[in-house]
Amino acid sequence: MIDYKKHTLKNGLTILAHRDKWTPIAAVNVLYKVGSRNENPERTGFAHLFEHLMFSGSKNVKSFDTELQKASGENNAFTCNDYTCYYMTLPKNNIETAFWLESDRMMHPNITLKNLETQKNVVIEEFNQRYLNQPYGDIWMLLRPLAYKTHPYRWTTIGKNIDHIKNAKLEDVKSFFDKYYKPSNSILGIAADIEPEKIFEMAEKWFGEIPNNNITVPNVPKEPKQTEYRELKVERKVPISCLYKAYKMCNRQSRDYYVFDLLTDILSGGRSARFNQNLVKNTNMFSAANAYISGDIDDGLLILSGMLLPKTNIKKVEKAIDNEIQNICTIKIGKHELEKVKNKAESAQIFSETSIQNKAMFLCYYQNLNRLDLLNNELKIYKSITANDIQRVAKNTFKDTNCSTLYYMAKK
Amino acid sequence: MNNFTNRRMPPQFKMPEKISFPKISEINMPNGMPLTVINAGNIDVLRLSIVLNAGSRYQEKLLTASTTVNLIIEETKKYKSGKIADMLDFYGSSVEVSIDRDWAVISFYSLKKYFEKTVEIAEQIIKHPTFPEKELEIFKKTNKQQMSIERQKVSGKAREIFINSIFGKNHYYGNFAKPNNFDDINRNMLEDFHNKFYSSNNAFAVLAGKVDDKDISAVYKKFGDKIWGGKNKIETIYKPFDPSRKKIHFYEKKDCLQSALRIGKTMFSKNNSDYLGLATLNTILGGYFGSRLMKNIREEKGYTYGIYSNLVCMRDSGYLVISTEVGNNYVKPTINEIKNEISKLQNEKIKKDELSLVKNYITGELLRAIDGAWELAEVYINLKQSDLNKNYVEQTFNELMETTPEKIQKLAQKYLDFETLTQVIVGKYL
Numbered sequence: 122m123i124d125y126k127k128h129t130l131k132n133g134l135t136i137l138a139h140r141d142k143w144t145p146i147a148a149v150n151v152l153y154k155v156g157s158r159n160e161n162p163e164r165t166g167f168a169h170l171f172e173h174l175m176f177s178g179s180k181n182v183k184s185f186d187t188e189l190q191k192a193s194g195e196n197n198a199f200t201c202n203d204y205t206c207y208y209m210t211l212p213k214n215n216i217e218t219a220f221w222l223e224s225d226r227m228m229h230p231n232i233t234l235k236n237l238e239t240q241k242n243v244v245i246e247e248f249n250q251r252y253l254n255q256p257y258g259d260i261w262m263l264l265r266p267l268a269y270k271t272h273p274y275r276w277t278t279i280g281k282n283i284d285h286i287k288n289a290k291l292e293d294v295k296s297f298f299d300k301y302y303k304p305s306n307s308i309l310g311i312a313a314d315i316e317p318e319k320i321f322e323m324a325e326k327w328f329g330e331i332p333n334n335n336i337t338v339p340n341v342p343k344e345p346k347q348t349e350y351r352e353l354k355v356e357r358k359v360p361i362s363c364l365y366k367a368y369k370m371c372n373r374q375s376r377d378y379y380v381f382d383l384l385t386d387i388l389s390g391g392r393s394a395r396f397n398q399n400l401v402k403n404t405n406m407f408s409a410a411n412a413y414i415s416g417d418i419d420d421g422l423l424i425l426s427g428m429l430l431p432k433t434n435i436k437k438v439e440k441a442i443d444n445e446i447q448n449i450c451t452i453k454i455g456k457h458e459l460e461k462v463k464n465k466a467e468s469a470q471i472f473s474e475t476s477i478q479n480k481a482m483f484l485c486y487y488q489n490l491n492r493l494d495l496l497n498n499e500l501k502i503y504k505s506i507t508a509n510d511i512q513r514v515a516k517n518t519f520k521d522t523n524c525s526t527l528y529y530m531a532k533k
Numbered sequence: 534m535n536n537f538t539n540r541r542m543p544p545q546f547k548m549p550e551k552i553s554f555p556k557i558s559e560i561n562m563p564n565g566m567p568l569t570v571i572n573a574g575n576i577d578v579l580r581l582s583i584v585l586n587a588g589s590r591y592q593e594k595l596l597t598a599s600t601t602v603n604l605i606i607e608e609t610k611k612y613k614s615g616k617i618a619d620m621l622d623f624y625g626s627s628v629e630v631s632i633d634r635d636w637a638v639i640s641f642y643s644l645k646k647y648f649e650k651t652v653e654i655a656e657q658i659i660k661h662p663t664f665p666e667k668e669l670e671i672f673k674k675t676n677k678q679q680m681s682i683e684r685q686k687v688s689g690k691a692r693e694i695f696i697n698s699i700f701g702k703n704h705y706y707g708n709f710a711k712p713n714n715f716d717d718i719n720r721n722m723l724e725d726f727h728n729k730f731y732s733s734n735n736a737f738a739v740l741a742g743k744v745d746d747k748d749i750s751a752v753y754k755k756f757g758d759k760i761w762g763g764k765n766k767i768e769t770i771y772k773p774f775d776p777s778r779k780k781i782h783f784y785e786k787k788d789c790l791q792s793a794l795r796i797g798k799t800m801f802s803k804n805n806s807d808y809l810g811l812a813t814l815n816t817i818l819g820g821y822f823g824s825r826l827m828k829n830i831r832e833e834k835g836y837t838y839g840i841y842s843n844l845v846c847m848r849d850s851g852y853l854v855i856s857t858e859v860g861n862n863y864v865k866p867t868i869n870e871i872k873n874e875i876s877k878l879q880n881e882k883i884k885k886d887e888l889s890l891v892k893n894y895i896t897g898e899l900l901r902a903i904d905g906a907w908e909l910a911e912v913y914i915n916l917k918q919s920d921l922n923k924n925y926v927e928q929t930f931n932e933l934m935e936t937t938p939e940k941i942q943k944l945a946q947k948y949l950d951f952e953t954l955t956q957v958i959v960g961k962y963l
Contacts, residue, residue: 142575143574143575144904144905145900145904146900146901146904180540181540181541184823186822186823187823187890188543190821190822190823190890190891190893190894190897191543191546191889191890191893191894192546192893192897193546193548193893193894193896193897193900194897195894195897195898195901210897210901211897212547212549212897212900214546214547215544215546215547217544217545217546218543218544218546220544221540221543221544224540225540238835239832239833239834239835240835241835242834242835242836243831243832243835243837243838246791246835246836246837246838246858246859246860247838249790249791249860250791250837250838250858251838253790254687254789254790254791254858255686256682256685256686257682326538327538330537330538358788359682359685360678360681360682360685361678361681361682390622391618391621391622391627392606392618392621392622393615393618393619393621393622393623394622397618398615398618401671401675402614402615402667402668402671405671405674407675408674408675408678408679409675428678430674430675430678431678457623460623461619461622461623464622464623464624464625465622465625467625468624468625468626468644469625471576471577471578471644472578472642474576475574475576475578475905475906475907476905477904477905
């Protein structure tokens, strides 16, 4: 249970404050409602590149990290398809430093040519390190454009290709900032042993004077319903082949999202789940088998994946996965198994709330969904899910015409 | 009227005057096995860790220790394969195993309401595993493969060559298993290893979270009542290192986009009186995002996505290692810059500002490290593994506050001569 108070400044910035009396550490999160979904298809990777630039200091802050480290803080950030999140922790006594730093870079970050050139280089090395020079690193770069044809989910946050990063211009970066990094397009979430009223006062002091542009974020093109089976086969220099099947699923706001979550837990949430017990332990074909949902805000993906053992035929592996899918579509799941995944969901939620950083993050996340009501009510939804729900969703989802298959073959 | 916020002056901040580990209770259970209770947090969750003196240094054949700890959770005399996993999942509990050169740690996480049930399963897992043939074969196959994937990465290969070279390929701190070593493992070896090393004489337990007497007595009943496992106390044998004479190792990987670098040398365990000072020096060099290496090589030059230096401690040794992955054409300039940064630390005293920044940063790290029940348990286990006690946290803070620029420079001169460092490059040396 995370209780919170909410306040909105005149310039549109939303603030959420949770009081946690059990820790001397404060967690401060700033979420900007911009991600790779908002990028021009010809200039991908921009939201993420911009995230790097937000650490280049601002008008009154020579070095963001240095000033935070002086106040015993630590921070990082990540960019996903749907949003960009900056998070930090520091002793609660020093929380005003966090307000100073975050408000100053929201107001006037130090975007210079020199910083841009260095960060372009860093991001190119990141691209190499995480996506290209890593066995299996490019799987999502192949899977996304296969599953999505129109929606910007068709590219990864690092971007479609390195040239988009290389060609980024200072004026593009500046206009990106003007367009998206505004108070009304951001959310401040704080978890600390501090009175919410005090937090709102500090927010007013530091963020209140930041001018807002009344921006209208353009709508993201909707992905048309998939009607045909898709597949792609690639060969790579990796030790072993693997198989990915991506099925379209519902959006994050829908009740069925939670059904999908339990469905994938039945298949592969935990060591007792079906994929582990039936596929990994019983077929002698898999070194790993997984099922999970992508968690995107718009219609997302349910992913099934299998990592093969040597001398295994990928078609047989696919058949074994199909069998599991057939089972869950045709045989209603039993009481014990359903209760098990519900208990697991409950436990996962309770455990996640032991971290102050998570709590600040959740506040921003649900506000961004416009569904703060879900923050403390997801367990009720999980509890209401029936075996019929699972079967219905499985049947509607696991169809060839809703599937994109990637055969990622080890080059001989 | 102008009442804009003054942004030029950073807000005031305060540093703590003292940092100390909270109150804990350290008990010897009736069978002599130590149990430490860390009561922290307001959420109804618990973690029980069983820490065994059963790391890979004690094994006769490579991979025995890690296979043992991974397989104990599969099947026990009382619960057939699959049943344990099902019960733990049903209670929303989880088990985590970890293994290093010295220690095996098995941790159980549970909601308070299912703690007694979880401890009952924990007892079966620790005391009565059966190591079924079938599970062993699956484990060997799947892990063999994961290992070959890891070895294909430039970073994985570089790590292996580095460790081999500084401690010696045949030393218990320097050996590195290869995928085909799995072929030599059989269930008798696991059973023997378990019989010998998994015992109340050779272990301690840590219980953390929102603990009450009922939880403590559940642990007593299952782990502290009678002596269990092998009767003998394990003798830790010491063997001198056998490092490679070669200081520079290059391993070519033809079609890679980036090369991995590992540069460093053996140091010592946490018991050495220079340890805390060296840890601060390591932070300055490459231990945090504002470090000299990161600032120079990532933020100034853009050669890499990240560069770090780490000080790793084992029971009776340790090492410092600088690691990074850089574009192939940046290998030489990066090594040069590392060299430069080290000479700077040896030749110039660190400025007061930078040292105070690092002190504040490490203070924050200390505060974060002891914030929360899980974190406290981690820190405590770590200290106990080095025969240190919880007062060490306070000592760390006090020593940190007293560190001077002179001390940092002396340590850099004493330990970081570039010629004494082993360099490993995996990739392309253009």
